[in-house]
Amino acid sequence: MATDPFFSTDLPAAGADTVLSVAQLNRQVGNLLEGNFSRIWVRGEVSNFTQAASGHWYFTIKDERASVRAVMFRGRAQAVSFVPKAGERFEFRATVTLYEPRGDYQLQVETLRRAGQGDLHEAFLRLKEKLAAEGLFDPSRKRILATMPRAVGVITSLAAAALRDVVTAMARRAPHVPVIVYPAPVQGEGAAAQLLQALHVAIDRNEVDTLLLVRGGGSLEDLWSFNDEALARAVAASPIPVICGVGHETDFTICDFVADLRAPTPTAAAELSCVDRLACLDQVSDLLVALARQQRRILERASLRLDRAMAQLVSPQQRLAQQRRQVGALQQQLWRAVCRHHELEGARLNLLKTRLGSALPPVARRRRELDALQRRMLAAGSRQLRAPQARLDAAALTLQALSPRKILARGYALVRDPRGELVKNALDLSAGDRLTLELSQGSADVEVLKTTGLL
CATH class of the missing domain: 3.40.50.2300 (Response regulator)
Incomplete structure (x- = not known):
């Protein structure tokens, strides 16, 4: 009688009286199943499908005549891109194992594919x-x-x-x-x-x-x-x-x-x-609020700039009044400047007059001396009336002839530089110098156009 390979075992030799515990029996049967049904393909329909909280799949594989329990652990189940549904047919690649506590054999599924679609x-x-x-x-x-x-x-x-x-x-x-x-x-x-x-x-x-x-x-x-x-x-x-x-x-x-x-x-x-249209509307609404807020800021800043500009803006009447005040102030400054100039020139003229007066010969003192001499001469008696009178007349004529006034009366003039000094040599002058001419009657300010020395 040929030995069935599916039921050949490596059980240790035991006599007819050898007694096994249930656990030992299930363990040996499980080893037998796993050793002879390693990674097989089974076709069938899914039923009683349960996905546990641990992620493991528990279900039954059946056909028209039989059924077998199956389990697919979480690590294998996560690799499947779909969840099987009851009534769907698949081809399961599995290992046959025995659940020792109950002595039930089951399929431990590694992967699955829809039945008849392996080539696809x-x-x-x-x-x-x-x-x-x-x-x-x-x-x-x-x-x-x-x-x-x-x-x-x-x-x-x-x-x-x-x-x-x-x-x-x-x-x-x-x-x-x-x-x-x-x-x-x-x-x-x-x-x-x-x-x-x-x-x-x-x-x-x-x-x-x-x-x-x-x-x-x-x-x-x-x-x-x-x-x-x-x-x-x-x-x-x-x-x-x-x-x-x-x-x-x-x-x-x-x-x-x-x-x-x-x-x-x-x-x-x-x-x-x-x-989403509602999301768009919400976004548009938010943008409108932000736009309004930004426009308000822009208008506020523009308003501030406008207020500052208006504060600096002056009406034509105010500008004219301001310019009139400025013109009035300038006129006053000009008048004060002219008056100050006249005062300075007057003081300068008085100074020049004083200096001129001090520079003139002491005609009055000489006249007084002359009067005294005349009185002395008259008092001297008449013994020398004629001869002294003649000498006196001659001296008077000489004195009058030597008087600067007499010289000026003949058309001469005294020339003084801006410092009041007499100018005696034309070579000391230059074109453009300002001079003062003292005449017999009054004085005049002149400007040198050209100088010419004596030949």
Whole structure:
């Protein structure tokens, strides 16, 4: 009889009377299972799914004839981009283990994929790796979305619930932004080519600032049109920024990675395409308040400048009165200056007269002396009347002839410099010198035009 490999064990040799504890039995059975069922693939339907607070997944895998319990620990579950739902069919890669406390065997799941889609998943990973290596997922090449788009384009099916979600979200969030639909089927044969054509139409018409590539959730096969390489390259090369909102939050497609922004749902894609109208209004309101505040500051500063300018501004009447006062003050200053000049000139003239008087010969004293001599002569008697009288007359004539006044009376003049000194030599003078001429009757101020020495 051939030995069944599934039931071959390395149990230690024991006699018929060997007794094992339940724990020992379960441990040996667990070792047997783990050693013979290491990392197998099992296909089945999920039921009784529970996500514990610890993050572990507990569920049952069943088909039409049997079921088995399964567990997927938190570290493995976090690597899955979706949460399984009851009734969905998957292929599970797992290890067969035994839960020793109860003696129940279970599957310890490492990863899972949708049933029948293993090849699609492998193709998805290969294309993802290829495009990533070319840099199509690089964040540096992502375009910046317009915050205030003139219009938003939607590439999806006219019958898709995603279109209703987008239109509803746009009507609620930004009713002022037009929505232009570029219809194309989102699944089935030829859907990828028609999506690509709709994208080219949107680019050629250039009537929107943002494109939304959206559809609802589904299986990997349902979403496969959005994993098309040609469509992904066109999305990456689009001059119009593209937001990809395909499936649910846990669904990922190649278009999600190459798009400028990935939205978890079509509704979220619509919300990310533009700023909320209420937020815009609040921002505009804040800006208007800030603008009014700034204008008020500007007006206040201008008012202060105007007040200072008006304080410095003088009316024509005030300016004329101020100029009259200035003219009056200047006239007074001029009059005082003229009077002061006259006083100075008068004092100077008196000084010159005094100096001139002191410089003239003592005619009066000489006359007095002469009178005294005459009296003495008369008193001397008459013995020498004739001869002395003749000498006296002659002396009087001589004296009169020598008198400066007599000389001046004949047309001569005394010339004095500004210091009052007599000028005796023309060579001591220069053109432009001011002189005073003392005449027989009065005096005159003159200016030297030219000097000439004696030949």
